[in-house]
Amino acid sequence: MAFSRKDVDGALKGIAIEVLVLVGLVVVAVIVSALALWLL
Amino acid sequence: MLLKPNKADLRRIVYALGRVVFVVGAAGLLPLTWALARQEWQSATSFVLMIGIALLAGAISTLIAPKDRTLAWSHGMAVVALAWIVVPALGALPLYFSGHYGSPLDAFFDAMSGVSTTGLSVIQDLDHLSDSVNVWRHALQFLGGQGIVLAALTFFAASGILSLYFAEGRDDRIFPSVKSTARFIWLVSGVHALAGISVYMFEGVATLGYGWYRSLFHGVNIFMAAFDTGGFTPQSTSLAYYHSITYEATTAVLMIAGAVSFSLHYMWWRREKGSLKNLEVRTILTTFVITLVAGTIGLAAQGLYTDTASLTRRGFFQILSAHTGTGFATVSNSDLASWKGLAFVGMGMAMALGGMASSTSGGVKSLRVGLTVRAIIDSVRGALLPENAIVSKTYIQNGRHRLTAQLAQSVMTISLLYVGLYLVGTAVGVAYGYPIQDAMFESVSASAAVGLSVGITSPAMPVLMKVLMIGQMWLGRLEFIAAFSLVGFVASWVVGE
Numbered sequence A: 001m002a003f004s005r006k007d008v009d010g011a012l013k014g015i016a017i018e019v020l021v022l023v024g025l026v027v028v029a030v031i032v033s034a035l036a037l038w039l040l
Numbered sequence B: 001m002l003l004k005p006n007k008a009d010l011r012r013i014v015y016a017l018g019r020v021v022f023v024v025g026a027a028g029l030l031p032l033t034w035a036l037a038r039q040e041w042q043s044a045t046s047f048v049l050m051i052g053i054a055l056l057a058g059a060i061s062t063l064i065a066p067k068d069r070t071l072a073w074s075h076g077m078a079v080v081a082l083a084w085i086v087v088p089a090l091g092a093l094p095l096y097f098s099g100h101y102g103s104p105l106d107a108f109f110d111a112m113s114g115v116s117t118t119g120l121s122v123i124q125d126l127d128h129l130s131d132s133v134n135v136w137r138h139a140l141q142f143l144g145g146q147g148i149v150l151a152a153l154t155f156f157a158a159s160g161i162l163s164l165y166f167a168e169g170r171d172d173r174i175f176p177s178v179k180s181t182a183r184f185i186w187l188v189s190g191v192h193a194l195a196g197i198s199v200y201m202f203e204g205v206a207t208l209g210y211g212w213y214r215s216l217f218h219g220v221n222i223f224m225a226a227f228d229t230g231g232f233t234p235q236s237t238s239l240a241y242y243h244s245i246t247y248e249a250t251t252a253v254l255m256i257a258g259a260v261s262f263s264l265h266y267m268w269w270r271r272e273k274g275s276l277k278n279l280e281v282r283t284i285l286t287t288f289v290i291t292l293v294a295g296t297i298g299l300a301a302q303g304l305y306t307d308t309a310s311l312t313r314r315g316f317f318q319i320l321s322a323h324t325g326t327g328f329a330t331v332s333n334s335d336l337a338s339w340k341g342l343a344f345v346g347m348g349m350a351m352a353l354g355g356m357a358s359s360t361s362g363g364v365k366s367l368r369v370g371l372t373v374r375a376i377i378d379s380v381r382g383a384l385l386p387e388n389a390i391v392s393k394t395y396i397q398n399g400r401h402r403l404t405a406q407l408a409q410s411v412m413t414i415s416l417l418y419v420g421l422y423l424v425g426t427a428v429g430v431a432y433g434y435p436i437q438d439a440m441f442e443s444v445s446a447s448a449a450v451g452l453s454v455g456i457t458s459p460a461m462p463v464l465m466k467v468l469m470i471g472q473m474w475l476g477r478l479e480f481i482a483a484f485s486l487v488g489f490v491a492s493w494v495v496g497e
Helices: A005-039 B007-027 B029-035 B041-063 B073-097 B104-116 B132-144 B148-155 B161-167 B178-206 B212-226 B239-243 B245-259 B262-269 B278-302 B310-323 B331-335 B341-353 B366-384 B403-431 B436-447 B462-479 B479-497
Strands: B395-396 B399-402
Touching: A005 B029, A005 B041, A005 B245, A005 B278, A005 B310, A005 B462, B007 B029, B007 B041, B007 B073, B007 B132, B007 B148, B029 B041, B041 B132, B073 B104, B073 B132, B073 B148, B073 B245, B073 B403, B073 B462, B073 B479, B104 B132, B104 B331, B104 B462, B132 B148, B132 B178, B148 B331, B148 B403, B178 B245, B178 B262, B212 B245, B239 B245, B278 B310, B278 B341, B278 B366, B310 B341, B341 B436, B366 B403, B403 B436, B403 B462, B436 B462, B462 B479
Parallel strands: none
Antiparallel strands: B395 B399
């Protein structure tokens, strides 16, 4: 399996998606935490 | 009537096993090099011993190699189940000779915890362990996460390797050939290693004030434990040691990458659309949010963290670590033991469910959870609709598939076996006098290859519990089938005709 330019682009995109998933989950966590502390 | 295996069957198994041991021995060159570079002569000697035994095993397996090396399904299952006992036994040698373990059983416990990517440890005085042995502990997690036998497959072509691939708990092939799939898995891991270790090194030097060597040492170890959802760290305080939000964020990205199935990595790398439609992706996002909400509300209700920043940071990281099956902690064991009520429920559920199928994490796995829920919904719909109504029983997972009764039964059987394994460990813990909540936490953590602990796992733990947890880690990582097949194989050898 050769490691082409396409692979590099794909790998970068894959890691970018992982970072985006983390950011999305952290946003959810912040909202849930703020609501939980406010309500309880 | 059981058919007794003949000598040719045994020679096939020993040959394949020898190849696997040989590759693991070759992996020992990494810590050996590290030991020589650091002038850790005692550790270097133990690595030479381990590599020597592996070479000997490889040589013997070549000498007795049968002409027909094709592995039937039963051979493959037996090879994998045995490999996951023999490899930790071999890997335990340098651990035991480090002098940081109370007994060979303790060293085997940590080696099994390593290869099964669990992360529980009974080591003594971890903070003074030599660097090279520490690297070996983490390398065991990397090997286990990649799949020990899969690692060997990449280097040795053999007929019948498909059975080995499935026996290690991998459900899908990304490419038509298992070897190409194995190579893609190594490619994904290699790219993440390059990126992850580089970022860790930068953080070590730029934000933590470490020198280059210390940054490299921590970067390599934490990468191997994070991407392969293992959870070992080079120090006893786990990830809390670094007190660094950027280190935690980098680790979180790697934990997510590790819990993602390699087929999803493939979709992302090849820019294929539709990954959000996959049942498994939807399931893991849903269960993560549910466990996060439960855990966060529980922590807020207990009043353990009183501001949004600390509640988010502690709650989110621990839940993510539990759900991905990694086991890193940014709170102490005693703090974790004080998480009661909904916080405990959230953590327990996250650990029990685990990551995606064909990823490096353990637990029931999201695909099984999704299919189980789907089967229940279909059954309820079938019961509510008129008798002649046709209920479409399909699901989307890299294309549309039929949810057959056979598939539903197989999924539920494995899920039930996991629940049974969780309960057996809990019962034994309670029998030894541990509080039921703590016993359940530790049992789920061991069976689902997580590695978080509320303090039960220690060198002083009863021997029977150590043996039981070794069994839980082995069974949980192999997802039962290969282990049961080995039992069947041995039974047919003893009582077969």
